Amino acid sequence: MTQEWDAGRLDSDLEGVGFDTLAVRAGQHRTPEREHSDPLFFTSSYVFRTAAEAAATFAGEIPGNVYSRYTNPTVASFEERMAALEGGEQAVATSTGMSAILATVMSFCSAGDHVLVSKSVFGSTISLFEKYFKRFGVEVDYVPLAELSGWEAAIKPNTKMLFVESPSNPLAELVDINALAEIAHAKGTLLVVDNCFCTPALQQPLRMGADVVVHSATKFIDGQGRAMGGVVVGRSELMKEVVGFLRTAGPSLSPFNAWLFLKGLETLNIRMRAHCQSALELAQWLERQEGIEKVHYSGLESHAQHGLAKRQQKAFGAVVSFEVKGGKDGAWRFIDATRLISITANLGDTKTTITHPSTTSHGRLSPQEREAAGIRDSLIRVAVGLEDVADLQADLARGLAAL
Numbered sequence: 091m092t093q094e095w096d097a098g099r100l101d102s103d104l105e106g107v108g109f110d111t112l113a114v115r116a117g118q119h120r121t122p123e124r125e126h127s128d129p130l131f132f133t134s135s136y137v138f139r140t141a142a143e144a145a146a147t148f149a150g151e152i153p154g155n156v157y158s159r160y161t162n163p164t165v166a167s168f169e170e171r172m173a174a175l176e177g178g179e180q181a182v183a184t185s186t187g188m189s190a191i192l193a194t195v196m197s198f199c200s201a202g203d204h205v206l207v208s209k210s211v212f213g214s215t216i217s218l219f220e221k222y223f224k225r226f227g228v229e230v231d232y233v234p235l236a237e238l239s240g241w242e243a244a245i246k247p248n249t250k251m252l253f254v255e256s257p258s259n260p261l262a263e264l265v266d267i268n269a270l271a272e273i274a275h276a277k278g279t280l281l282v283v284d285n286c287f288c289t290p291a292l293q294q295p296l297r298m299g300a301d302v303v304v305h306s307a308t309k310f311i312d313g314q315g316r317a318m319g320g321v322v323v324g325r326s327e328l329m330k331e332v333v334g335f336l337r338t339a340g341p342s343l344s345p346f347n348a349w350l351f352l353k354g355l356e357t358l359n360i361r362m363r364a365h366c367q368s369a370l371e372l373a374q375w376l377e378r379q380e381g382i383e384k385v386h387y388s389g390l391e392s393h394a395q396h397g398l399a400k401r402q403q404k405a406f407g408a409v410v411s412f413e414v415k416g417g418k419d420g421a422w423r424f425i426d427a428t429r430l431i432s433i434t435a436n437l438g439d440t441k442t443t444i445t446h447p448s449t450t451s452h453g454r455l456s457p458q459e460r461e462a463a464g465i466r467d468s469l470i471r472v473a474v475g476l477e478d479v480a481d482l483q484a485d486l487a488r489g490l491a492a493l
């Protein structure tokens with residue numbers, strides 16, 4: 091803001107307030123217009139009163155915006171709110187979730203460094219490491235997510251980073267983040283957690299010892315299937331590097347998308363509670379149905395890591411996966427019989443989605459790789475939205491009837 095402007099009582103006092111209050115109010119700095127809702131600064135550049143002021147701002151001697159690839163007030167509000175919610179010193183917004191991961195690795199890894207990645211990460215994340223980072227001399231190995239001894243054994247003297255997604259997609263496996271952070275730090279490496287599936291409403295990895303959190307804001311942070319974005323959160327000393335990469339390479343977040351995400355964050359916690367409540371009800375119901383061979387949901391007692399999920403997460407997430415009788419044909423018949431739920435691989439939307447991982451999100455893997463990852467042909471993934479749970483259950487019952 092301009093230096094003469096004093097918001098005084100107009101900016102909220104957020105000393106010691108809770109998560110929901112931060113989600114609604116953190117990061118808003120009112121302008122002289124005294125707007126109540128977050129303003130949208132749709133501008134690529136900024137003007138100066140004098141040449142001297144421009145020179146001092148460009149040199150970083152006085153604070154201020156120069157160009158929206160570097161900083162934008164709406165994007166800055168989103169970053170401040172995300173940092174508050176994740177419990178990190180600083181957040182850096184990016185154009186997509188993938189560019190958040192790109193910026194993180196480009197900031198901390200060089201040719202000759204080694205990175206360990208959990209086996210079941212997002213498909214494009216694997217492609218990014220395999221096709222691109224390897225080409226630039228970064229060594230990459232994959233470790234099963236849950237086994238701490240495997241992580242410890244795989245760390246080499248040049249290991250710079252452990253990269254994990256917990257819970258994993260689509261089987262909801264977990265890793266004990268506290269314990270993995272201890273292992274990483276004992277060996278002098280960084281722990282990066284993709285927190286897309288939980289969001290800070292369910293789990294705050296930085297408070298459990300992780301060094302960096304990355305997000306696809308495209309999912310639950312927007313929460314309404316409208317816009318692409320990402321964010322990286324961590325200590326300022328680390329984020330300085332990420333800011334440097336972003337300013338130079340350019341995958342910065344659009345202010346319009348940042349404005350949508352600010353609005354999305356205001357309802358994040360109540361949305362996540364509703365997603366998780368419906369997902370739990372559907373998982374419990376599915377587990378009792380004939381025709382279902384196995385349900386993968388960490389909120390069920392039958393899940394191998396139910397105890398860890400209860401300790402580590404506030405709730406069990408929106409994604410329910412299950413195996414049906416009849417293999418691939420059965421799974422496809424089930425999916426095709428639904429009428430309400432959308433057939434799409436996206437998640438984190440108000441609208442419930444259904445997908446067949448082995449022929450979509452995991453279709454590029456070989457049959458052996460899929461088997462090793464536990465992605466059977468009979469597996470279906472549902473990302474539970476915000477519709478009436480009775481209507482979702484009725485739609486899944488159509489699927490069951492078609493088996």
Ligand SMILES: *Cc1c(COP(=O)(O)O)cnc(C)c1O
Nearest residue numbers: 186187188212284286306308319
């Ligand atoms: C979607 C997703 C990403 C990639 O995010 P985009 O916004 O699509 O680039 C990364 N990680 C996880 C876990 C995701 O679900």
